[in-house]
């Protein structure tokens with residue numbers, strides 16, 4: 199089953215118009231498709247926004263998702279990264295309790311994962327970690343026993359590998 | 367010269383060659399209505415915004431042109447929702463214009479504010495909130511373009527009152543720039559070649575035709591195609607009039623209330639060619655058992671329709687006439703092959719003929735009580751070949767599909783996808799406005815009629831000679847039929863026990879009312895109605911518990927039909 203209900207990462211280039219996010223989100227909810235994460239921001243051309251959506255479903259559902267996304271008038275391009283090479287990064291900000299006896303341990307973990315401490319208090323560190331979602335998960339697993347106060351994740355963003363851009 | 371937003375809207379409608387709009391005024395469109403007096407655009411005042419949208423829809427279905435409806439903000443806009451959803455499900459080209467509260471008030475729960483763009487997002491092909499008058503002409507141009515091209519559909523333009531009053535220079539754009547919207551028109555040549563090969567190899571082919579054939583005006587091409595291949599044709603409810611019912615290759619409608627022979631043909635076919643159809647669940651029955659022996663070729667302008675519900679062996683995205691034309695030319699490259707094909711499929715056609723002879727479309731006639739099917743047959747007999755037939759939703763709709771002979775495309779207006787009771791009367795109204803010289807008939811049920819009966823007033827006001835035939839069974843008949851067959855005759859909330867005097871109702875509005883309660887009155891009532899100028903309502907008191915047969919029960923395969931009850 200796992201391979202059937204696989205995760206898929208899709209980039210959608212859309213007109214940077216009023217309501218476009220609702221159109222895309224509404225399409226997913228209205229047709230019963232899953233959204234695991236969604237991130238969106240303008241591109242170099244500020245009339246175009248780029249969304250990165252992580253979804254799951256079997257082949258038939260994924261085909262419907264890409265077709266339905268393409269059908270939206272505001273959609274300029276849909277890129278499904280299944281079966282293609284891409285780089286994937288996610289960022290997390292993690293606020294960890296840091297007492298006398300855990301401060302050093304926390305810093306060591308930050309170091310190993312090439313994170314940065316972006317805010318410090320007497321009782322906490324807030325760190326920034328960037329990497330593939332699996333790396334973020336590994337950091338979280340290590341920090342949990344120490345005590346995570348709060349966390350925010352950006353959701354992954356992806357780009358295809360190689361020299362070409364989405365429009366050639 | 368500077369113009370106001372409201373004038374720019376009307377100028378733009380003229381540019382789109384709009385001659386008629388259907389609508390209902392109110393506070394946020396009062397400026398548009400004021401300016402409308404100065405423009406050569408006919409406005410039809412329906413008595414409900416839902417009816418305005420259904421009328422625009424009927425106008426569009428009868429002509430292929432884009433229908434236009436106008437409503438005020440808030441309740442006016444929300445009243446359009448059912449009409450828009452109906453048009454969306456059946457891919458009808460339409461532009462709906464709603465007034466909106468002034469932009470500074472949007473989001474403040476202002477008087478008569480409703481987020482109609484949000485509400486209609488999932489039932490329009492696209493929609494717009496106009497925030498700047500300088501965008502207005504571009505948006506109207508795009509709206510009409512989107513509504514009528516590709517797979518057609520309704521587009522809504524929400525126009526705040528301050529934008530209607532703001533001024534700018536009017537210039538109508540020459541062309542449409544939409545980088546995200548480029549429907550595929552031309553069918554892929556390799557796919558076309560594959561289709562031709564599959565057709566050549568087929569021994570039991572069937573063409574399965576849907577509403578797309580009407581939308582793309584492919585009627586003639588379809589007849590030529592079917593005749594070239596000598597292939598039997600089944601249609602959906604929406605595809606009904608696209609291929610003449612009386613054609614020797616026509617097997618009528620397939621699906622839940624389809625003919626025995628249409629469903630048997632599909633179930634036993636080895637090649638099913640879907641043309642502008644979308645494998646709705648009312649068509650397929652149990653999907654796993656649908657056309658189990660067939661390879662499926664699916665031709666459609668909308669890629670999302672393909673492989674949505676069923677497996678497809680060969681998808682071809684494109685405009686139907688283009689694709690059918692290309693397949694035909696490919697096949698005609700080899701005349702001998704074509705002749706051979708017809709020979710190879712001859713046994714298949716005679717097999718179908720014997721199914722047809724075994725269980726023809728029929729009903730038990732009576733000389734005591736009026737059979738609803740008899741009324742339909744008589745209307746068919748007594749009306750002109752090009753009469754436009756609208757229906758409501760229920761048993762009467764299915765009997766119309768089963769017993770009326772449709773000879774020309776765009777003569778059958780029915781809510782197929784959404785199944786909206788109350789659609790028929792306003793749709794007939796819109797069709798009559800579009801085609802003043804044609805006979806337009808609304809075949810109605812007593813339940814459905816009461817969902818938009820106020821439109822009798824509109825018919826009378828504009829002297830629209832629509833003829834209404836109510837098949838009165840004092841029941842929400844279609845639901846009652848299900849209760850009878852699957853719920854042990856527990857008729858929960860389906861008897862309509864207040865006997866309504868429909869004749870008097872018609873007369874109260876200033877229309878003519880006629881009654882038939884015996885079979886021998888049916889013909890004379892229809893004749894009289896057709897001979898009477900202006901709108902006429904005919905009430906036929908029909909057999910109350912007649913059922914629509916054959917029927918494929920929910921969850922069954924389409925060859926597992928109940929043939930009689």
Ligand SMILES: Cc1ncc(C[n+]2csc(CCOP(=O)(O)OP(=O)(O)O)c2C)c(N)n1
Nearest residue numbers: 760761762785787811812813814842843844
């Ligand atoms: C707006 C709406 N509400 C409810 C239904 C469900 N429905 C389908 S058929 C039907 C009965 C229609 O009764 P009537 O118009 O008298 O037609 P009949 O079946 O009796 O011919 C109902 C309630 C519907 N299709 N549309």
Ligand SMILES: [Mg+2]
Nearest residue numbers: 811812841843
């Ligand atoms: Mg009824």
